[in-house]
Amino acid sequence: MKQVITAKLKLKLTSKQKQSVRQTTLAYRDAMNYASQVAFVNNKLSSAAKLQKLVYYDIREKFNLPAQMSCNVPRQVAATYKSLWSKVKQNVNKLKKLC
Numbered sequence: 001m002k003q004v005i006t007a008k009l010k011l012k013l014t015s016k017q018k019q020s021v022r023q024t025t026l027a028y029r030d031a032m033n034y035a036s037q038v039a040f041v042n043n044k045l046s047s048a049a050k051l052q053k054l055v056y057y058d059i060r061e062k063f064n065l066p067a068q069m070s071c072n073v074p075r076q077v078a079a080t081y082k083s084l085w086s087k088v089k090q091n092v093n094k095l096k097k098l099c
Contacts, residue, residue, distance in 0.1 A: 024065075028073070031063040035077040046085055048078035 013021065035055045039045040042054065051074040059070045 024069075027063040027065055028069060031059045031065055031070070031073045032077060034059065034062070035073050036080075039074075039077055039081055044081055044085070046078050046081040048075045051078050 011021075035051060038055050039051055042051075045051050045054075052071065055074050056070055059065055059073055060067070063070075065073070
């Protein structure tokens with residue numbers, strides 16, 4: 001059986017560290033929005049590998065994110081699109097059964 005453990009942490013940061021964390025989170029958010037736009041324009045692309053090829057270098061350059069975060073962005077966006085497509089397909093199937 002799988003068990004999920006969640007920890008809630010409170011970081012005690014200096015003002016300089018807070019600013020750095022804030023900058024990074026905003027850059028990550030902006031990179032996610034950018035990758036989502038690219039995925040949408042490319043027929044709602046839900047393949048992480050294909051999306052990464054399209055956006056990786058742009059994310060590194062435009063948003064100044066490190067490599068690991070730049071890899072996570074297209075993976076997360078693709079997973080979200082994949083999840084949304086699954087829900088759409090399920091709803092279409094349910095509607096067909098009702099009619």
